[in-house]
Amino acid sequence: MCHTQFGTSFPRLTIPCMGARSNGTVVSHDNAGNNYLFSFPSGTQVKIEKSGGGLNVYITTPEDDMQATGGICGYFDGNPDNDLKHSDNTFSIMPKNGRVVDDNFVNSWRIKPAGSSIFDTNFFTVDPSLDHDMYYCKCDRKPNGTLADCTVHGNVAQPNVQVLLPGATHQNPAQTCRNPAAHTRTANTILPDDYPSDYVFDYGFSYVPILRADFPSEHGKSRRDAETACNSAIDQNPILQQCVLRAGLDFVSEKGNCVEDFKYFDNGEFVRGNMLSAITKCVFYVLNNESFYDANGNLPAFITSDLCPAYDCNTHGTCSFGRCICDAGYVGDACEIQSSMPPALYGIVKTTWQTGSALCDVTERMCETSYVHGYNVFDNPRLSCKVEVLNFDGHGFVPSGNQFFTAAIYRSMYEVGCKLPLKSTIGGQTIVAFNISITNDASTYSNAVLYVRTDTRCARCIKTGKSCSVKSGTCLIEGNCWIAGETNPSNDHQLCDPSTNSVQWTNAETKVSHTTPAIAEIGGTNLSRFDIWTFSQSGCPCAHNHSNYSCACCDAGGCQCHDPFQNQCTQCGTVANCGTPQPALENGIDGYTNFFNDCTCQYDTTKMNCACCQHGVNACQCGKEHRNQCVDCSHMEQCGNKPWIFGHAITDP
Incomplete structure (x- = not known):
């Protein structure tokens, strides 16, 4: 509740299904x-x-x-x-x-x-x-x-x-x-999408409260300001007036709590909370005191028929005989939804133990419904989801141009599930991303949040889902995982050959090989190359024709340019340099490394013999053994992946 995924507090019910529960609960x-x-x-x-x-x-x-x-x-x-x-x-x-x-x-x-x-x-x-x-x-x-x-x-x-x-x-x-x-499909380890991932007790060992000795508050409010706000909220509430008059209660402790809270939250956020706490105290007292029941066992109206949801309709409506009559612009049983505004989303409900993860792994879950967190979600027939499909391009996910409008599964005004398009409607792809937004009225939509369906048998994605790499010995082709040597179900003459291309089918008959240069000397060798993102100008399948192996092969982080520049690679996600090669060494060693050994080492700032990284490409120095190389900060496992340029691991101090 208090330790929710996106730093907000709201109740969320979790009922683990593996244990026994009392009948009658x-x-x-x-x-x-x-x-x-x-x-x-x-x-x-x-x-x-x-x-x-x-x-x-x-x-x-x-x-x-x-x-x-x-x-x-x-x-x-x-x-x-x-x-x-x-x-x-x-x-x-x-x-x-x-x-x-x-x-x-x-x-x-x-x-x-x-x-x-x-x-x-x-x-x-x-x-x-x-x-x-x-x-x-x-x-x-x-x-x-x-x-x-x-x-x-x-x-x-x-x-x-x-x-x-x-x-x-x-x-x-x-x-x-x-x-x-x-709900399992292929194994009993595959969980349904609504199964909780965060049913882990948070001990809060690192939490240290910061206490404020006294007023003024953070924004300069005085104790008198706090007492005025708290006393007014409680003393002027009609239900609490009845509690004082008919039940003889006082709310000194609630007012004291309110003042203390005001010291930390002087925008009045907790004033209403303490008022509601006082009302609950009154309700409990009356319910458990039989002197308030009449001869027919009925309770007084001020805590039954006159009691509205949220007690005061969230200050956005009028309570009339137990029912909220909402002001213009608000809807809901307790006038809790602002109808003129679309929902707002924080992100997806995580499906793994990782905080902030946008990933759903098909080896663990069905990944057919995405649950999202937000607020201002209204349960009504027009509540629905918009799902934009993003395809894997060898490094990250790019818009496919396809979008679907799907059904919503309402959980609360803070959480809703969105049905994802069937695989058959998106080309049979398993590894794919979706931008998800929701609407209350089928007209105005929330902000979009990213959800990535992945398969850890071949894909290694960072938790934000912004980029992925292909695991050794596998291929990730057309959104699905393949093991080295597996053939294309649609073409027996094509197979998964990670040594040639891990993101496209390799034609077994017309395969054109490219030669890997000899391993460089320790510390690296300055190689003059056509382009810092291009391994070779030919020898790999063309993006526009997978059976044609006359197109460029790319370094890690590089993607093939489109026709007519298919013999060049550029940084994935941009086409700005297509047609204008960036030769090495004039533009650095490779796409991530500028110089071998002229910069301060991040692993030991007293040393100045580490690589200088390229700017503007999210590059990070590798560790001590590969200190002459920089790679994508999101894929540090690529350190040491180019021995023909950077040489073997460095063993000297």
């Missing part, structure tokens, strides 16, 4: 995905509520857990003075205003060492003194539907009243959770 959530309520058969409830830039978490325990809890949420025993008990049984003093800013208390309950979280193991030890039996009432409707058999399991304690969650839908995880094994 119910998950409720609003359509926008801002609020979740987890109800367990024991009576325990956990409510997650997005509020401004953060999340509020509320835990309700049944009376069976009385005097049987412990940890960072305190002790459920009716004594607030021991709630700040550390894991070593020492205590911090509870502040009078209820505002807890105690790093020592929080850190005492930090999970350590890594791997000891219950999220990381199937076995954990419970303090026997806290291990109470669970008792609850189970009511099952009989098959004829006329009677309900309520059997008391254990004692006769009254179950907790379910907390209201306006506009919620419900699901039973045991019924809706799907087994990934049911």
